[in-house]
Structures are given as structure tokens and as C-alpha cells.
Amino acid sequence: MPELRLLDPDGYVVPEGRITITPTAEPKARADLRALAIEHAKQWAWARYDHRNYRIITAPAAG
Template sequence: MELRLIDPNGYTVPDTTQTVTDDTADKVREHLLTEIAPQHAAQWADFGYDPRNYRVA
């Protein structure tokens, strides 16, 4: 299965697509939302990006 972080505008955040197993999916999902989303949102804060508006697909 593949997981990717999706920004508030519906685009995949670069370099966040990861192939995972059922055993690692929850851990990767948590990492993307708690570590990567805040970093990416901080870079785009001037445009109103908020890490709470990201999702993993």
C-alpha cells in the first residue's frame, strides 16, 4: 500500500509518498501528520497553510 501526505489544496507534498505494510502504516501516517505536515505548513504559513488541514491518503 502507498501513503502520501496531501496538503490543504489537495496536492501531494513532495517526497512524502511511501510504500508501507499493514504493520507500518499507522506509524508512517502518524509521522507524516505530526512531523512532516507542521514542517511543510511552516514553510507556507504566509499563505495560510495549517498542519491541521493536511491528510494522508
């Protein structure tokens, strides 16, 4: 199954920012990752991180 990954503004995968998805679970997973981006950006506000600069990518299934 494919995996969604949340990337920070520097292109690194955010801790806890990987979710294996099914087609029916994808919308909720994307919403969860957007919420995680907001929280992560708050923690890194001193470095001027902004949740709008985070990206969600789809990675192929492992294996």
C-alpha cells in the first residue's frame, strides 16, 4: 500500500509524518498530516517555519 509523507519546508520527513493508506483512508490521512504540519510549525516557529510551506507526498508501496 502507498504511504503519505509530510515534508517540512527543508524537505525532511516530519517525525510521525508517515501514514500507510488505503484509498478510503486517504482523505482522513491527509487531514491528519495537515494538522501535524500546523503543530510541527508551531514547535519550529523560532526558525520561521510556516505550515503552508509543508508538503504531503505519496510514496510507492515498500517492497
